[in-house]
Amino acid sequence: MEEETELILDKYRSAGRILAEVREEAVERIKEGVALLEVAEFVENSIREKGAQPAFPCNISRNEEAAHATPSIDDKSVFGKDIVKLDIGAHIDGYIGDSAVTVDLSGNNEGLVKASEAALSEAIKIIRDGVSTVEIGEVIENTIREQGYKPVVNLTGHGLIRYNSHAPPTIPNVKYEHGVILRENNVIAIEPFATDAQGAGKVVESGNAEIYSLLKAKPVRLREAKKLLEEIKKYQGLPFAKRWLPRERLDLALRTLKNTGALRDYPVLREEGKGLIAQAEHTVIVKEDGCEVTTAAFKLD
Numbered sequence: 001m002e003e004e005t006e007l008i009l010d011k012y013r014s015a016g017r018i019l020a021e022v023r024e025e026a027v028e029r030i031k032e033g034v035a036l037l038e039v040a041e042f043v044e045n046s047i048r049e050k051g052a053q054p055a056f057p058c059n060i061s062r063n064e065e066a067a068h069a070t071p072s073i074d075d076k077s078v079f080g081k082d083i084v085k086l087d088i089g090a091h092i093d094g095y096i097g098d099s100a101v102t103v104d105l106s107g108n109n110e111g112l113v114k115a116s117e118a119a120l121s122e123a124i125k126i127i128r129d130g131v132s133t134v135e136i137g138e139v140i141e142n143t144i145r146e147q148g149y150k151p152v153v154n155l156t157g158h159g160l161i162r163y164n165s166h167a168p169p170t171i172p173n174v175k176y177e178h179g180v181i182l183r184e185n186n187v188i189a190i191e192p193f194a195t196d197a198q199g200a201g202k203v204v205e206s207g208n209a210e211i212y213s214l215l216k217a218k219p220v221r222l223r224e225a226k227k228l229l230e231e232i233k234k235y236q237g238l239p240f241a242k243r244w245l246p247r248e249r250l251d252l253a254l255r256t257l258k259n260t261g262a263l264r265d266y267p268v269l270r271e272e273g274k275g276l277i278a279q280a281e282h283t284v285i286v287k288e289d290g291c292e293v294t295t296a297a298f299k300l301d
């Protein structure tokens with residue numbers, strides 16, 4: 001293997017190892033009565049202290065929320081008897097680890113959580129050079145359905161490339177027609193989402209966004225918008241949180257940049273039928289005879 005490839009893969013491995021440590025420590029902090037903001041800041045600061053950078057804001061989505069929820073700067077909300085998805089990312093030099101875990105504080109959704117975990121575990125077992133994303137989607141869907149739950153059809157895993165947390169190929173959570181063949185050293189995130197009998201098996205956007213990313217810098221006149229644009233260039237296109245930004249006329253500056261087409265926003269994604277959602281996610285490097293999980297804290301079964 002070319003030396004450069006190994007150096008790059010080592011950055012993915014280091015980012016993944018840091019992320020796994022932070023994930024395990026963060027899970028211990030998710031308890032009834034604890035503030036969501038405290039956990040989000042713990043995650044993001046810990047990633048920095050360990051020598052990486054957040055690849056995107058710490059996502060803490062609860063109950064029928066599936067993704068893209070992160071606390072606002074003055075968020076006072078605390079965990080209740082929630083089913084909590086903690087989805088976090090770290091990068092080193094743009095090479096990303098992306099991982100999620102579900103913590104069930106309700107105490108009675110163990111089956112749902114297990115369904116998403118089993119789907120992830122079964123998918124990882126079949127990943128190797130030459131596997132089709134069609135096969136992966138099929139294994140995920142079958143595993144979730146066998147356990148009596150529904151896969152979420154419009155949320156998917158994805159490729160990871162430098163400074164891109166959502167690169168092709170799409171890794172579906174259901175069997176579908178047209179796939180892509182995975183090759184050795186592709187880096188991909190697998191993230192099955194499962195919902196219960198009440199769920200539609202589909203998510204929809206709702207509410208205001210707390211997460212944004214820079215699509216393309218466009219000229220703006222407003223002084224605060226100009227300053228904000230310079231500020232967010234440092235994320236190199238990766239998603240950032242509104243609470244990370246300077247507060248001076250922030251809403252106006254964000255709206256101005258959004259209107260020029262410079263920003264993408266990420267509204268919270270909720271289950272359309274208000275079903276509860278569980279998610280499990282790991283980042284893997286595809287290998288000739290299998291795959292290497294970069295974000296595993298310990299060996300998967």
Ligand code: MN
Binds near residue numbers: 100
């Ligand atoms: Mn993720």
Ligand code: MN
Binds near residue numbers: 098157189191
């Ligand atoms: Mn992901």
